[in-house]
Amino acid sequence: MKKKKKITRDQQPEFKRRSPWVDVWRRLKRNKLAVVAMVVLIVIVLATIFAEQLTPYDYAKQNAKEMLQFPSWKHPFGTDNYGRDLLARVLKGGQTSLLIALASTLGAGIIGTILGATAAFFKGAYATFVMRLMDVIMGIPSLLLAVCVATVLGTGIVSTIIAVGISAITSFCRIAYAQVLKESANDYLQAATVCGARSLRKVFVHLLPNSLAPLIVQATLRLGGGIMIISSLSFVGLGVQPPTPEWGSIISTARPYLRDFWPFVTFPGIAIALTVISFNLFGDGLRDALDPRQK
Numbered sequence: 172m173k174k175k176k177k178i179t180r181d182q183q184p185e186f187k188r189r190s191p192w193v194d195v196w197r198r199l200k201r202n203k204l205a206v207v208a209m210v211v212l213i214v215i216v217l218a219t220i221f222a223e224q225l226t227p228y229d230y231a232k233q234n235a236k237e238m239l240q241f242p243s244w245k246h247p248f249g250t251d252n253y254g255r256d257l258l259a260r261v262l263k264g265g266q267t268s269l270l271i272a273l274a275s276t277l278g279a280g281i282i283g284t285i286l287g288a289t290a291a292f293f294k295g296a297y298a299t300f301v302m303r304l305m306d307v308i309m310g311i312p313s314l315l316l317a318v319c320v321a322t323v324l325g326t327g328i329v330s331t332i333i334a335v336g337i338s339a340i341t342s343f344c345r346i347a348y349a350q351v352l353k354e355s356a357n358d359y360l361q362a363a364t365v366c367g368a369r370s371l372r373k374v375f376v377h378l379l380p381n382s383l384a385p386l387i388v389q390a391t392l393r394l395g396g397g398i399m400i401i402s403s404l405s406f407v408g409l410g411v412q413p414p415t416p417e418w419g420s421i422i423s424t425a426r427p428y429l430r431d432f433w434p435f436v437t438f439p440g441i442a443i444a445l446t447v448i449s450f451n452l453f454g455d456g457l458r459d460a461l462d463p464r465q466k
Contacts, residue, residue, distance in 0.1 A: 198460040205456020208449040215446055219269055222262035230259040231414050239432050249434035251424070261438050264416040265446070271328060271411070272397035275336035280390050282336075283343025284379065290344075291351035292374050302348065305341045313338035317400050321409040331410045335400050339393050346389055350382035384461040388454055395450030402443050418443050 199205055218225060228246075234254030242249045248257035286305075290298035308316070320334035355378065402419030404410030411417040413424075418439045425435035 195460045199456055202456040202459060204452050205460075208452035208456070211445065211449045212453060215265060215442075215449070216269065219262055219265040222259065222266055225262060226256060226259045228256035228259045230255065230263040230416055232256075239428065239435075241432075242434055248438045249432075251421075251435060252428065257434060257438060260416040260421060261418070261442055264418045264421055264439060265442055267328070267411055267415060267417045268398050268401055268419075268443075268446075271332050271335065271401050272394050275332045275397055275401075276339060276390055276393045278332065279336040279339035279393070280343050280386065283340040284347040284386060286340070287344035287347030287349075288351045288374050288379055288382070291348045292355065292378065298348075301344070305344050308337070309341045311338075313396070314400055314403055317404060318407070318409060321404055326409060326412050328411055328415070331401060331404055334404065334409075335397050338400070339397065342389055342393065343386060346385050347379075347382060350385060351378050354378050354381050385458075388458040388461060391450060391454035391457055395447040395454070398443065398447055398450070 222230075232255060234250070237246070237250050237254040238252055240246055240250040240254075246256050246258065248261060251257055251260065286301050290301040311319075316338045317334040320337055321330055324330040324333060351374070398418075401410060401417070402422070405417045405419030406423045408423070411420055413420065421439040422436050425432075425439075428435050
C-alpha cells in the first residue's frame with residue numbers, strides 16, 4: 172500500500188496564515204504580570220480621560236468650609252488645603268502627567284529614531300558626529316539634564332515636554348542605530364538597491380519597519396521613566412505650575428501636611444508608583460513577547 176503524503180499547513184489551500192501580532196499577543200498573555208499591568212494601565216488611562224465624568228467636583232473649585240477633610244463617601248480621597256476634591260485633582264493630575272509623558276516620548280522617539288537610522292545607513296563623519304553627541308548626552312543623568320533644560324526654558328507644560336524629551340532621545344537613537352546596522356545585512360535591502368530604491372526610501376520603507384519591535388518596547392519603558400522625571404520637576408517647582416494639577420506638584424503642596432494629613436500625599440504617590448510599575452512590567456512582558464526566540 173502506498174503511504175499517504177502528509178499535507179503541510181502551507182500546502183492546504185484553506186489555511187490562513189496568522190498575523191505575527193497574533194503570535195505576539197499569545198506570548199504576551201502567558202505573562203500574567205504583564206497582562207495585569209496592561210489592565211491597570213488601561214484603567215488609569217480611561218480614568219484620566221474621563222476625569223470630569225467620574226467625579227462631580229471641579230478640580231479647581233475651592234471650598235474654605237471643607238479644607239483638609241479625610242476620605243469619606245462625599246470625598247473618597249478627601250480634600251486639600253483649599254477644600255478642593257483630591258480625587259478630582261489626582262485624576263486631572265494624571266491626565267497632565269500622561270499627556271506630557273506621551274508627547275515627550277513620541278517626540279524623542281521620532282527624533283532619536285531618525286538620527287540613529289540615518290547614522291547607521293549613511294555612516295562616515297555624520298554617524299560619528301551623531302553617536303558621539305549621543306554619548307555626551309548619555310553622560311549626563313536624565314533627571315539632571317531635565318532640570319538644566321527646564322531651568323533654561325522656564326516652567327510650563329511645553330518646557331517640561333522638551334526637558335523630558337531631550338533626555339530620552341539617546342536611548343531611541345542607539346537602539347535604532349544598532350537595529351538598522353543589523354538589518355542592513357539582509358538580502359531584501361540588496362533587492363531594493365537592484366530595483367533602484369533611493370537611500371531615504373531604503374531607510375524609511377525597508378529598514379525602519381523591520382526595526383520597530385525594540386523601539387516600541389523602549390517607548391513603553393520610557394513612558395514610566397518620563398512620569399518619574401515629570402513628577403520630580405513639578406515637585407521642585409520646575410515643571411507644571413499651579414493651578415494646573417500634576418502628581419508631583421500635588422505632593423509638593425502636601426509637604427507641610429505630611430505628618431498630620433496623610434491622604435494629601437498618599438493618593439498621588441500611589442498613582443505615580445502604580446503607573447510607573449505598570450509601565451515597567453508591561454514593557455518587560457512586551458519585550459519577551461516580541462523576542463523571536465520566544466516563538
